[in-house]
Amino acid sequence: MKVRFARHTDRLDEIVRFYSDGVGLPVLGDFHDHAGYVGVFLDLSESGAHLEFTSGGGPSAPTPDPETVLVLYLEDEAERKQLAGRLAGREVTPSNP
Numbered sequence: 001m002k003v004r005f006a007r008h009t010d011r012l013d014e015i016v017r018f019y020s021d022g023v024g025l026p027v028l029g030d031f032h033d034h035a036g037y038v039g040v041f042l043d044l045s046e047s048g049a050h051l052e053f054t055s056g057g058g059p060s061a062p063t064p065d066p067e068t069v070l071v072l073y074l075e076d077e078a079e080r081k082q083l084a085g086r087l088a089g090r091e092v093t094p095s096n097p
Contacts, residue, residue, distance in 0.1 A: 003049040004041070005070075008062065012055035016040050019051065022087050023072070044072075066095035 009015050019025045019042050028041040028050060039054035051070075055061070074080040 004052050006052040008054050010061040015053050
């Protein structure tokens with residue numbers, strides 16, 4: 001079974017840059033002006049899951065909540081260090097340690 005996690009946002013370009021350029025998730029595809037929506041699909045490699053971020057279409061994005069998080073577990077320490085270097089300066093403290 002494949003899973004797609006979808007999230008509506010008012011900051012689509014920023015979110016896509018973070019996950020594609022920062023985290024390194026491959027962009028699988030995108031769409032423009034689909035009933036007023038634009039969106040991007042990102043691959044969660046080897047998991048069988050995708051992330052979908054959309055914008056537009058009328059409804060505003062939900063207000064971010066500190067408990068709404070996406071947790072990525074990296075198995076390789078070298079990969080973790082490389083990712084941390086690319087994301088330096090973007091750290092946030094989780095509300096639930």
